Amino acid sequence: MRVIRAMSAALLTVGVFALTAPPAGAAATGGVSFRGAVSPATVAPGGRVTLSVTGCAVSATASAAVFDTVTVSSGRSAAATVDWDAKPGSAHTVTFTCAGAHSTARLTIAGAGGTAAATTAPTAASTSLTPVGVRGGLGGSMAGGSAAQTATGAGLVVGAITGGVYAVRRRAAVRAH
Incomplete structure (x- = not known):
């Protein structure tokens, strides 16, 4: 007995x-690495680029000196128009932010002798995560709780x-x- x-x-x-215990997928937001990509990697001034994010469970933001900040919804991509006055031949860093973590990708503005129609294949983005400290648990940071x-x-x-x-x-x- x-x-x-x-x-x-x-x-x-x-x-x-x-x-x-939180569901296994709940940790995907907080601190887990993610990747941002810019396609095409080379674009003419005034051209459009596609911004995509993988590994981020919430909406992310993408920003660069040559276009306005863009919100990229989870599992989707977004478009951004490069400024018309972007300097030909210059290279810029596109910074993606997801739940406090950062990822970067390169964007090159087509030079004077370069082609306006840039590469069409997505680029492999370099990922550099900003250290954010130890995430000991989600605690009250999970969205959707009641x-x-x-x-x-x-x-x-x-x-x-x-x-x-x-x-x-x-x-x-x-x-x-």
């Missing part, structure tokens, strides 16, 4: 922690702790006799 109670308490505790979910999680944790304390005290009381 004691074994059944102890196993029940252990299973309840494990179940509570399994239910309150007060009901928080109350349910807290109730399950309190129930597990109460059950564990009850089982330990009950077992100590039985051994004392």
Whole structure:
């Protein structure tokens, strides 16, 4: 009988922690590397480039000196128009930002002797992540949580702790006799 109670308490505790753990995909937002790409890598002044982001679960932003900041939705790409007065032959860094992490890609403005129609293949973006420190857990930073979910999680944790304390005290009381 004691074994059944102890196993029940252990299973309840494990179940509570399994239910309150974040889903496996939830960590994709916070600090996990992502990659931004610019296509084409060379464009004429006034031309359009396609900006895409992979590995970012939330909307990202892309910015460079030769176009306005653009928001890139998760799983999609966005277009940006290069300024007409961009200096031919210049190279620029496009900075992608996703949940505090950064990735960069190169964008070259076609030179005077260069072609206006640039390469059509996407470029492999170089990724340089800015150190953001240790992310010890998502805590309250997960989007979409509600007060009901928080109350349910807290109730399950309190129930597990109460059950564990009850089982330990009950077992100590039985051994004392």
